[in-house]
Amino acid sequence: MTVGRLRRLGAAALVLLTTSYASGQQPSGAPIKIGAVLSLTGAGAGLGGPERNGILLAEKRINERGGIKGRPLKVIIEDDGSKPDIAKSKAEALIHGEKVVALLGPSLTASTGAVAGVTNSIKMPQLCMTGLGPAIESNYKSLFHMLPPQQLNARAMMEYIAKALKAKKLGVLHDSGYGQLVMTNIQSVHKEYGVEIVAAEKFEVAATDVSAQAAKVRAAQPDVVGVIATSPVPFRNARQVRITQPIVSAVGSSSYEYVKGMGEFADEIVFAEFIVAEDPLPHQKEFVEYFQKEKGTLPKTYDAAGWDAMHVLAQALDKAGPDAGGEAIAAAIRAPYRGVIAQYDFAAADMTGIGLESYTYSKLVKGRFTRLPFKAGK
Amino acid sequence: MTGGLLLQSILTGLTNGFVYGLVGLGLAAIFRGTRIVNAMQGDFSLIGGIAAVLLLEKLQWPLAAAMAAAVLLGALAGWLVELILVRPLRKRGGTEDSYLLLTLGIAFAVSALVLYFVGRDSHALPGIGGEGIIVVGDAAIRVHSVWLIAIGLAVMLLLRLFFTRTTVGLSMMAAAIDAEGAATTGIDVALMRTLTFVLGGLVGALAGVLVGPLVTVHYEMGLLLTLKGFAAAILGGLSNPMGAIVGGITLGLVESIAIVTVSSGYKDVIAMTILIIIMIVMPQGLLGRKLRRGG
Amino acid sequence: MTVKRAALIAIAVVLWACLPWLAPRYLIDLMVFAGIYTIAGLGVAFLLGQCGIVTLAQSVFYGIGAYSVAYFCAQKGLPSPVAVIAGVALSAVIATAVGWPVLRLSGYFLALATLALAIIGHVLFLEWDWLTGGTLGIGGIPHIDLFGLVLNSPQRYYLFVWPIAVALLWLHHNLVHSRNGLALRAMRDAPEAALVLAVDTHKLKVQMFVLSAMLGSLAGSLFAHYVTFVSVDSFAIDRAISFLLLAVLGGVYTVWGCVIGALFITIMPQWLSKLGDIHAFVFAAALIATVILLPEGFGGALQKWWRARATGRRTQS
Numbered sequence: 001m002t003v004g005r006l007r008r009l010g011a012a013a014l015v016l017l018t019t020s021y022a023s024g025q026q027p028s029g030a031p032i033k034i035g036a037v038l039s040l041t042g043a044g045a046g047l048g049g050p051e052r053n054g055i056l057l058a059e060k061r062i063n064e065r066g067g068i069k070g071r072p073l074k075v076i077i078e079d080d081g082s083k084p085d086i087a088k089s090k091a092e093a094l095i096h097g098e099k100v101v102a103l104l105g106p107s108l109t110a111s112t113g114a115v116a117g118v119t120n121s122i123k124m125p126q127l128c129m130t131g132l133g134p135a136i137e138s139n140y141k142s143l144f145h146m147l148p149p150q151q152l153n154a155r156a157m158m159e160y161i162a163k164a165l166k167a168k169k170l171g172v173l174h175d176s177g178y179g180q181l182v183m184t185n186i187q188s189v190h191k192e193y194g195v196e197i198v199a200a201e202k203f204e205v206a207a208t209d210v211s212a213q214a215a216k217v218r219a220a221q222p223d224v225v226g227v228i229a230t231s232p233v234p235f236r237n238a239r240q241v242r243i244t245q246p247i248v249s250a251v252g253s254s255s256y257e258y259v260k261g262m263g264e265f266a267d268e269i270v271f272a273e274f275i276v277a278e279d280p281l282p283h284q285k286e287f288v289e290y291f292q293k294e295k296g297t298l299p300k301t302y303d304a305a306g307w308d309a310m311h312v313l314a315q316a317l318d319k320a321g322p323d324a325g326g327e328a329i330a331a332a333i334r335a336p337y338r339g340v341i342a343q344y345d346f347a348a349a350d351m352t353g354i355g356l357e358s359y360t361y362s363k364l365v366k367g368r369f370t371r372l373p374f375k376a377g378k
Numbered sequence: 379m380t381g382g383l384l385l386q387s388i389l390t391g392l393t394n395g396f397v398y399g400l401v402g403l404g405l406a407a408i409f410r411g412t413r414i415v416n417a418m419q420g421d422f423s424l425i426g427g428i429a430a431v432l433l434l435e436k437l438q439w440p441l442a443a444a445m446a447a448a449v450l451l452g453a454l455a456g457w458l459v460e461l462i463l464v465r466p467l468r469k470r471g472g473t474e475d476s477y478l479l480l481t482l483g484i485a486f487a488v489s490a491l492v493l494y495f496v497g498r499d500s501h502a503l504p505g506i507g508g509e510g511i512i513v514v515g516d517a518a519i520r521v522h523s524v525w526l527i528a529i530g531l532a533v534m535l536l537l538r539l540f541f542t543r544t545t546v547g548l549s550m551m552a553a554a555i556d557a558e559g560a561a562t563t564g565i566d567v568a569l570m571r572t573l574t575f576v577l578g579g580l581v582g583a584l585a586g587v588l589v590g591p592l593v594t595v596h597y598e599m600g601l602l603l604t605l606k607g608f609a610a611a612i613l614g615g616l617s618n619p620m621g622a623i624v625g626g627i628t629l630g631l632v633e634s635i636a637i638v639t640v641s642s643g644y645k646d647v648i649a650m651t652i653l654i655i656i657m658i659v660m661p662q663g664l665l666g667r668k669l670r671r672g673g
Numbered sequence: 674m675t676v677k678r679a680a681l682i683a684i685a686v687v688l689w690a691c692l693p694w695l696a697p698r699y700l701i702d703l704m705v706f707a708g709i710y711t712i713a714g715l716g717v718a719f720l721l722g723q724c725g726i727v728t729l730a731q732s733v734f735y736g737i738g739a740y741s742v743a744y745f746c747a748q749k750g751l752p753s754p755v756a757v758i759a760g761v762a763l764s765a766v767i768a769t770a771v772g773w774p775v776l777r778l779s780g781y782f783l784a785l786a787t788l789a790l791a792i793i794g795h796v797l798f799l800e801w802d803w804l805t806g807g808t809l810g811i812g813g814i815p816h817i818d819l820f821g822l823v824l825n826s827p828q829r830y831y832l833f834v835w836p837i838a839v840a841l842l843w844l845h846h847n848l849v850h851s852r853n854g855l856a857l858r859a860m861r862d863a864p865e866a867a868l869v870l871a872v873d874t875h876k877l878k879v880q881m882f883v884l885s886a887m888l889g890s891l892a893g894s895l896f897a898h899y900v901t902f903v904s905v906d907s908f909a910i911d912r913a914i915s916f917l918l919l920a921v922l923g924g925v926y927t928v929w930g931c932v933i934g935a936l937f938i939t940i941m942p943q944w945l946s947k948l949g950d951i952h953a954f955v956f957a958a959a960l961i962a963t964v965i966l967l968p969e970g971f972g973g974a975l976q977k978w979w980r981a982r983a984t985g986r987r988t989q990s
Contacts, residue, residue, distance in 0.1 A: 088902075
């Protein structure tokens with residue numbers, strides 16, 4: 001970590017300490033409207049649902065503590081049905097109809113690409129729940145990512161595969177959506193880790209049975225198997241065709257719902273992710289406890305992403321002033337931030353600044369997530 | 379490619395094929411009794427699957443009782459759909475397209491209701507025989523899949539007997555082929571049409587409780603199942619009761635063999651191309667009869 | 674009567690032209706989509722209405738049109754008309770090549786074959802990510818530049834897209850009432866008689882399929898230029914289903930039915946989404962009610978009402 005980075009971190013901490021949104025006063029002024037476009041139905045619903053939880057919880061928390069400069073936050077959430085064109089229309093409606101000051105979401109990379117064109121043209125800050133997408137996004141100055149680029153997710157998996165498991169041969173079973181995005185990046189970084197890909201089999205997002213693909217991976221005799229999907233089906237099928245090798249997976253596959261769907265096969269699966277609510281890190285405790293108190297369940301990464309996005313925005317609104325306009329708010333966001341998920345730096349080139357050291361590794365042991373001591377990074 | 383891999387792909391293809399076939403069976407049954415292509419057939423499976431999940435999880439019913447109740451609920455749903463929605467449209471002069479649109483609308487509605495009342499989560503349904511597997515050579519198949527195949531075959535045979543040997547079944551066919559003629563021989567045509575939907579709902583929900591343990595039950599599963607079931611039923615020929623199963627197996631096997639021999643990414647391209655070719659080469663379907671083109 | 678009719682049309686045109694200044698921006702945004710869907714849906718509607726062909730393959734041609742713009746304009750920097758024409762031409766070629774064998778099928782076989790085409794198209798859009806950007810998609814597609822006027826707002830695009838849609842509807846109206854239109858209806862209603870009259874029904878069907886595909890491709894190109902971003906999620910089976918939905922809902926025997934159908938499927942869900950989580954069910958219920966109450970679609974029902982009114986007035990006078 002460089003001195004410059006440390007100094008910026010210090011500055012961020014100072015801002016956090018001196019912000020006024022912890023005043024405890026009941027907010028009374030006109031509400032500050034924030035728009036959110038999330039995938040609440042369709043293929044991305046597994047992401048959008050938790051994100052909504054996190055956003056609403058953060059809204060409640062921030063308003064309990066006095067809102068922003070005496071004004072409450074009001075989030076208006078719209079569902080894009082996991083479609084980029086609908087996401088764009090919903091964003092138009094929120095921006096020009098509801099006159100929101102900033103936009104949260106969408107949940108999927110494609111929808112983000114469609115909405116970012118709109119927010120960029122009017123310089124409205126947008127905190128999306130995805131990693132860096134197509135190259136064009138690097139030109140957008142008001143777009144920020146709450147999750148790491150897929151290349152970092154790929155590296156985080158490879159770190160564990162190469163360093164903790166010392167594997168040489170990797171077989172991958174992935175879906176054609178999220179899994180494909182991570183897989184493309186595994187293809188581009190695996191050589192750096194000295195790992196050979198012996199099989200890469202894909203299946204459509206809603207596949208009913210992927211035993212044939214799993215069997216093909218097994219037949220290639222890998223040392224370790226990567227499963228990247230937004231469904232429990234491939235995990236079950238992999239074990240059912242008697243893949244006994246360790247399974248390593250990515251953050252998008254880590255959800256309590258999928259674990260439930262895996263049944264007795266939710267065992268010996270490692271995830272490169274960000275939060276193990278059963279055993280939270282010190283800076284995650286407050287969020288986990290509040291979530292558990294309000295919801296009665298434990299949060300995962302996407303709940304935390306919604307929570308973090310709201311807090312990043314709240315801090316920027318507090319610093320720049322709620323009526324400062326999009327450009328000023330975006331400028332206030334462009335700084336380091338200590339989130340529940342990760343140490344962000346929104347001034348970084350990838351508009352998120354998450355490093356490998358923010359990853360947490362968890363392992364499913366008989367259906368329960370347990371934190372692993374392994375740390376990625378240099 | 380090893381023999382074990384080929385065997386595995388055949389077992390997988392059979393499992394998937396029977397899933398498609400079971401949905402297709404219900405579709406074909408409703409078509410035979412009413413000449414309606416039911417775009418909500420997969421949603422009968424959703425109703426059955428989600429009912430079984432709720433009975434098991436919320437009311438802690440035993441598996442067999444929950445499954446039986448779920449299947450009966452599917453039959454009830456079929457009865458209601460015909461009585462409340464299909465019959466009024468028939469009275470107002472529904473065309474082939476409008477029935478397709480109506481059932482598509484019902485499919486959206488069922489899916490939306492499940493989303494609203496049960497939520498967007500996927501639910502795992504325990505299989506018959508738990509998660510146990512049977513090892514065949516170097517390949518494996520789930521115990522539940524074997525049950526699914528056996529039940530699928532039994533349903534197919536029972537439907538065949540029902541439509542060719544029982545008075546009710548024959549009356550249903552007569553009502554569909556020539557409603558006026560059937561009415562003159564004393565057949566209650568309206569009742570026969572309702573019974574057809576009851577049968578379709580029953581078979582659909584049965585498919586749901588059998589498919590649930592394989593795919594997990596969620597609110598969007600209906601339309602996906604309908605599409606594959608439609609392909610299976612049409613491919614096999616709507617006029618033959620065994621058609622849907624044969625069509626389903628063909629589709630399932632082509633898909634899984636394409637995965638192991640060519641590429642998993644292009645499996646649908648291969649399967650769908652073969653599907654089109656089969657239809658052009660065999661215009662009566664795999665098991666169809668002459669003079670009943672396209673069903 | 675003609676004066677009255679001309680006045681009605683004039684009022685409609687003025688209302689239409691004033692809408693961008695009267696209605697909120699997001700409504701105009703939806704109107705743009707309605708215009709685009711009208712064009713694609715028109716292709717589906719006349720195939721069904723004039724030839725009795727149920728097609729679920731329109732999403733493929735819609736995708737080809739969109740990707741053509743994404744590839745030629747955003748990646749290669751070529752002018753927009755080149756990209757749009759390239760997409761339409763490519764769609765025509767593919768529709769001919771695929772339509773020739775497939776249109777020998779009929780009834781549900783044909784419907785299934787078009788469904789299979791839609792699935793194949795979707796998989797290829799996903800797999801050929803060097804061309805289509807796959808799941809990530811392609812962004813940064815330029816807006817249309819009309820002699821210096823950049824169509825970068827919903828209002829401007831609305832004023833651009835609807836004249837195109839109306840012109841196509843008018844062309845379609847003329848086609849239906851031409852000799853070819855008669856041949857088409859003969860083919861639909863009495864295929865044997867049409868054969869006797871030496872109408873090459875297969876060739877005619879392929880021609881209509883190609884025409885329909887060209888409309889789909891044009892709509893896709895307009896979509897890409899408007900959203901300035903394309904990804905494979907916009908060209909899946911549900912898009913094909915929604916095109917069929919709008920055609921049947923609007924009524925396939927009237928020319929302007931698909932305008933109403935397109936307005937229904939774009940504005941209705943957005944309007945209902947204010948109801949919260951139950952909105953999806955309300956939309957489905959509205960759809961079911963419409964089908965049961967108006968089995969010939971909006972267009973058919975309106976036409977019936979119009980005729981009943983006209984005869985009513987005639988008997989009175």
